[in-house]
Amino acid sequence: MLNTQFMKAMRLKRDIVPSFNSYPFDLPSIRTLDELDFHRNVTFFVGENGMGKSTLLEAAAVAAGFNPEGGSLNFNFSTYDSHSVLEEYITLIKGVIRPTDGFFLRAETFYNLATTIEELDNAPGNSPRIIDGYGGVSLHEQSHGESFWSTFIHRFRGNGIYLLDEPEAALSPLRQLSMLSRIHDLVGEGSQFIIATHSPILLSYPDAKIVEFTDEGAQETTLEETSHYRIMKQFFDDKDRMLHHLLK
Template sequence: MYLKAVKINSNQAVLEDYPFSLPIIKNLLHSNQPLPFSKPITFLAGENGSGKSTLLEGIALALGMNPEGGTKNFNFSTYDSHSELHEHLTLVRQGVLPKTMFFLRAESYYNLASAVQDLALDAFYGNRTLHELSHGEGVLSIVTNRFTNNGLYLLDEPESGLSVSRQMTLLKEIITLSQQNCQFIIATHSPVLLAATQATVYQIKQGTLQTVNYHETDAYQDMKLFIDDPERMLYYLLDD
């Protein structure tokens, strides 16, 4: 593992302000324990607003990545919305540097695609401008063309814009790369991606971080409930 753990420290942070007001950030800080990354793939799962993307963003920035995505060499900025969490993180590294790093986040994919085009880097992303592709096609193009072995990759909801079958394609790419000395830290809602082997799943629930297996994740259980009996689920959803 290139990144073995991360620890949150106060360093004179205003604990009542965002992001320290988030229950998960507050609990990680007060636990005074590092969050370990012991497997090639680590998932951060949880509901919208649980703090998983904020935590992933903080790790990315602490690694020197651009807040809106890309490699360490990207420095474009469209809107400054990132938190100060990265200033209060201590990274525990293995000592071996990854050959490459990349931060891919769904919410700023368009901005990343524009930066790739402006910098004339299309040759490294499939020889087509990412703006000519759908969001989902563009994400897969980045992973298949830009991600190589011996890399550290942070992905924030990469399933956005992908059909179920394309999520399976992405899952295959992630597993294959993880077997080529790559490390992934992924924030996701996808029950498809969460099925990855050799993965640690941290689920954020009620402000706490729990290590769970695949079948214990809310994403899997909620999807299974719906798929097993959609008519019954619709009945409950629409029952006033």
């Protein structure tokens, strides 16, 4: 694998934060943030809902030049301006080498991205078609999972920086396993990933850096030490006992 690192770290400008008692600075992932180092290949953000991992990932994406609703670096559209102001308060520490590709993929606004691609391709005189870089089939004419997967397989070209926000939301367990293989191929082609996820399957990628966010802040951990893994293991080791306590 190539030792390419396009994004080395993220630093919060704590001295200009207006208040740590208001959004988004009151989120656990941000309230205790000073500087967060990224792995040269794959970094995962994990934690319960409300910890701020997606907000942090979004800020990194916007600060890097991506559209808040997703897409590549040259995608400029907005269907609803809902992203936070956090990118104005962070500094990205970048590597010397520049990526030749990049994408911000987020499940929450993927429909908006697909709609924008279709509108641009239907505009008079637009050639070549954008959708050809996503597999050639309208993303709206596929299931959500298949359109997500098509984007991941066809649009990610290697030697790139890729930020993914909960990609497992649209993927079956089998597709998540396939995603591990594709991530590995792209890492071998010099790519770097930063992924916010709830999926123990994705978190199993070897040698990745896992940062878990709790009410106490961020801490580097291992797959087996994450609450997500421990809950899933407890469930499958003795699901009847857990269901008994949940449903009694």
